[in-house]
Amino acid sequence: MKFFIDTANLDQIREAQALGILDGVTTNPSLMAKEGITGKENIINHYKAICEIVEGDVSAEVIATDFEGMVKEGEELAALDPQIVVKLPMIADGVKACKYFSDKGIKTNVTLVFSAGQALLAAKAGATYVSPFIGRLDDISTDGLNLIAEIRMIYDNYGFGTEILAASVRHTMHVIDCAKIGADVMTGPLKSIVGLLKHPLTDIGLEKFLADYKKGN
Ligand code: E4P
Secondary structure, three states: OEEEEEOOOHHHHHHHHHOOOOOEEEOOHHHHHHOOOOOHHHHHHHHHHHHHHOOOEEEEEOOOOOHHHHHHHHHHHHHHOOOEEEEEEOOHHHHHHHHHHHHOOOOEEEEEEOOHHHHHHHHHOOOOEEEEEHHHHHHOOOOHHHHHHHHHHHHHHHOOOOEEEEEOOOOHHHHHHHHHHOOOEEEEOHHHHHHHHOOHHHHHHHHHHHHHHHHOO
16 A cells, blocks of 8 residues: 655655655645645746655646646646646646646545545546545545445456556545555555554553563663
8 A cells, every 4th residue: 555645745755755754745735725735836836846856746736627727737847847747627628737737647635525426437548546535425424434445345346557646635544444445555644654553562662672671781
């Protein structure tokens, strides 16, 4: 399972990268705005900075909502760095743009996916990644993990190569449950990654080992 961090915060990206387990980064316009990154030039420079920190895929979302606009913007983003994955919304023009980029060998991430049917379309359009938002489904009393399971079954039925990128992950149990179901990738905040480290028995055990070592020295 690949681990992506879902943030535009460079310190958090560096912290996850330093653990040695980070496979990539996902961003979106809201995450950029949260870090105060606004305006085309600043956003472009921020993507470049992220690509310098991590070695894996970096999703960069288009703002255009029409096919021509998405193609123009996506091509500009893809030209920034080979790590860039063009992130496209799950709307008709986004599906068309996904097919366009897939045919050109440019990596894509189809975002804002909330149903198995949408995920099927993304795979048919040759998406590299499909991003079902599990946390936002949970927020409206709908089982986000069940959507991951449905997409896993559909993709396995037909051997689709599109990777299931479980997005809108909110906590460690989302990560573990996605791994059990067989999501290819998860993207979540830093706390959902470092939270996996924690177990009181690890801390107690380590404390005892160190105390016993000191006794013998
Ligand atoms: C994924 O690519 C999105 O950026 C993200 O996971 C959305 O998460 P949220 O629902 O916590 O905003």
